[in-house]
Amino acid sequence: MKETGKPIRRQLSVNPEGVVPHLRDFPLLVVIRDDVLKSTEKGGHVLSEDGSDIHFLSGEGDALAYRIESYCPEDGALRARVRVPSLSADTTLYLCYGAGAVSCPDPVWDSHYALVQCNGDAIRSEPLDRVEALTVEAWVQSDRVNTDAFQVLVSRWSLRSTMDAFESCDAGETDGLDTKGYFGAVSDGRYVYFAPQCNASQERHGQVLRYDSRGGFNEPESWQGYDAGCTDGLNTKGYYGVVHAGDHIYFVPRTDGVTLHSRILRYDRRGEFRDPGSWEAYDVGRTMACQSAAYDGRYIYLSPGYEGDSGETGKALRYDTRGGFKDPDSYVIFDAGNTDGLDSKNYDGATFDGRFVYYSPLNERGIVLRHDTRAGFDDPVAWQALDASVHGLGMCVGAVFDGRYVYYVPYAHSNAVRYDTRGDFKDPEAWEAYDAAGTSGLHTKGYDGAAFDGQYVYYIPFYEGDEPQRGFHCRVLRYNTCMNFSDRAAWDAADGGVFTYPPNPGGFNGGAFDGRYVYFAPWREDPDENDDREYTPHGKVLRYDTADDASFILKYAECGHNGGLCASLPGPTFTIDTEDGTRSVRANRTLAPGRHHLAGVYDGERVTLYIDGAAVASTEASGHVQSGHTPVSVGRLAGGGAPFQGEIGEVRISTSARSDGWIDATQQNLANPMAFVRLGPEEETG
Incomplete structure (x- = not known):
């Protein structure tokens, strides 16, 4: 053993793999565990029990700024930061110890670190x-x-903390098209895409609407429309929900106005939006309607709605995005309509918690359905159903996940229900209901989809459910997830139309979130007195700014x-x-x-x-x-x-x-x- 009290140094050399030359004032992390770095009392060569004699020199012998983050004299474990004036693949410096204590007044972190x-x-x-x-x-x-x-x-x-930042844009005649009546929307980080469903001139249509979030919300240049209604020679009209998966935007098929259909439409984001070459369609070949979808990073899970003349269906469709879009082998159908002996049919919207896909029940029976993505899609064991009506669950459109809870959105009623994913799916204690009627003194009833900004769940206003042709509204309901679900103080509401001129009529079907703004997809409004049409679609997009100080x-x-x-x-x-x-x-x-x-x-x-x-x-x-x-x-x-x-x-x-x-x-x-x-x-x- 070397004598104690004598200065010792050891060369440190940077691993040359991939290091770009001359990184100025780099805060190098040094982590070493060596017996000789034990204190002298423990049989090593570091003089001080607190490691105060440890310091660093450059290859030329100049003192370097450093900070000892931790030192263990018992096992010779050292963790330190060293400010290297110029880090390159051939950089050398010295770890020094064994003499007296050394002070280091200079900061390790350069002046750019705030x-x-x-x-x-x-x-x-x-x-x-x-x-x-x-x-x-x-x-x-x-x-x-x-x-x-x-x-x-x-x-x-x-x-x-207060919902007061709404704005409205009437995009109903974008690029000379009848861009009204949309069922759902999605953001790819820059663009928001709206799924075409039913407008005034064509009834069911394929006129896709897109907004560029880099432009002003009310600037016409920010909006584009494209009529994709005859893509690949198919009748590609009437969609319900949108999926962003990799380079593509997928539109979920529902009905063309004559028949239910399974003609999936997709847009290649790498191409021009209005170039027909950027669009393609594939007919799965079933007369069935899907109602939105979920995505797990590979598979798209389309929610089962209706089929042919038989009415409600439990036939769920899955598409493998790694397979060919027009390859029949990329698609699998499983009939989950009798899961756990329940009438598990007709779902509207889905969400994903990292393992399970939750299908939101449009059926009046309150039968919730979920699929375990870690098991085979066509394996009955991978499916579970539950009669959640006993927990107050009624008809729903859409669901959203906040990292722990799945929130089911009440359609034409006010009873909000959530499920705690940390509990057992069939454990009553994992389910909770809250009647949000009368929140903030407003008629808060009837929602269609929900958005989440990290703290608040926004229920998207649609239809009160009292009259067939009326009752479409703009009253946004919000829940603060940092508070108790049953605490009335956790809930507030605001009529978004009051903040816009002309007032936005509401009647939305789903929406999208781009990281800051919630976009409400326009569907239908209350008709004028002389309007005897079955539907009164509109194109008035509502946007809410969730950020107060960004x-x-x-x-x-x-x-x-x-x-x-x-x-x-x-x-x-x-x-x-x-x-x-x-x-x-x-x-x-x-x-x-x-x-x-x-x-x-x-x-x-x-x-x-x-x-x-x-x-x-x-x-x-x-x-x-x-x-x-x-x-x-x-x-x-x-x-x-x-x-x-x-x-x-x-x-x-x-x-x-x-x-x-x-x-x-x-x-x-x-x-x-x-x-x-x-x-x-x-x-x-x-």
């Missing part, structure tokens, strides 16, 4: 004012497969089945709000259980999302990032919603745009610090 947290402890926190560039990073671990649970990692983003938000996952009649899996997302508007990028895939590094970078021209060191999505953006007054929140929204269901090891926020190389090196360093830095033998220097 916030640093390690294992919940704030290491650095500076004001975040109106910045021109931004990098938000999180090093996290999650062992849960909860792919559609809204989960926030880092945010400076607060939600409105700057940025980095999410591990965002709820994709968000609107009640739509499906997608956005996965990780990064959203910023600048002077020029809100911009968002998302992975459109979920993450496997384990450790991950997520980062969002804005450089004044583009906003980019990184996962595990690689850029996965990028879009144009401009303007200063809004500063606002909301403090930074880690692991949840400022109001307590959307908690991350895992552990956050580290958070960094920089007022600069970190480079691709910086992000990649950070991920490698955090993922395997022992491999990132190699440790050489001891050398006595005294």
Whole structure:
């Protein structure tokens, strides 16, 4: 053993694999466990029990800024940060110990870091004012497969406590088309797509409406219409629900006005919206109506509605997005209409909790149905049904998942019901009901779909159910998921039409959420006195701004089945709000259980999302990032919603745009610090 009290150094060399040259002032994580790093009292060579003699030098012998995060004299375990002036593949530095205590007054983190947290402890926190560039990073671990649970990692983003930010746009004559009467909508992060169902001129139609969220809501240039009603020579009209899956937008078939049909329509997002070559259709060959769908990242599950002349059906259709769109082998039908001996037929909307698909019952019997996606689709054991009418469940249209509970949306009545996914499906204690009638002094009855912003569930207003041709309304009902479901204070309502001019008539069928705004899909309104038509469709889209004070938000996952009649899996997302508007990028895939590094970078021209060191999505953006007054929140929204269901090891926020190389090196360093830095033998220097 070497004598104690003599200075010792050991060379540290950076693993050359993939490190971009000259990363300036890089905060290198050094993690070492070695017997010689035990204290001298424990048989090692570190002089002090607290490790105060440990320090770092550059390859040239200059003192480096460092911070000892932890040191264990019993087993020689060291965790430290070292500020490396210029990190490259050939960088060397020295770990020194064995002499007297050394002070380190210089900060490890460069001046661009506004916030640093390690294992919940704030290491650095500076004001975040109106910045021109931004990098938000999180090093996290999650062992849960909860792919559609809204989960926030880092945010400076607060939600409105009062519903008062509605605006309306009449898109009913977009591009010279009769763009009215839509059943559901979905957002792909930039565009919102509305599913064509029934308009004034054609009755059932195929005129797809699309809104570009980069443009002003009431600017005609932001809206596009395309008549897809004769795609691939098929009668592609009358759809119910929209699915965003990878590069495609799928429209769920219902009826063409003459017969029920199974002609699935899809749009390739890589092509021009109004180019017929971007569209294709396939007829599954069944005279049956599906009513929206769910998506688990591979399969699209179409909800069973009606079939031919037989009425209600339990025949559920599944499409494998990895197969050929026009390959019959990509489609499977299973009749779940007698699951558990119940009359489990006629469903309207579906949602996904990461394992189970929940079908929302339009049947008057309150028979809920779910499918276990980990088992075979055509295996009866994979299906469960329950008579939930005993829990107060009536007819529903759509459901939404908040990360724990599934909320069933009351159709033409006011009884809201939810199921706790942590409980057994057939356990009465897992079900809860609340009569929302009269909330905020309004006639809150009859909803069609729901949206979720991380804290609030918004029930989308449709029809009161008292008169066949009247009672279509615009009274949005909202529940605060951070409060008790049965607490009346957790519920509020607002008539969205009161805030718009002309007043929006309501009568919506589902909607969409783009990370900030809820979009309500226009279907029908109360007719004028002299209007004797069976339906009075309209194209007045309502939008609600959920954000009160927005700057940025980095999410591990965002709820994709968000609107009640739509499906997608956005996965990780990064959203910023600048002077020029809100911009968002998302992975459109979920993450496997384990450790991950997520980062969002804005450089004044583009906003980019990184996962595990690689850029996965990028879009144009401009303007200063809004500063606002909301403090930074880690692991949840400022109001307590959307908690991350895992552990956050580290958070960094920089007022600069970190480079691709910086992000990649950070991920490698955090993922395997022992491999990132190699440790050489001891050398006595005294």
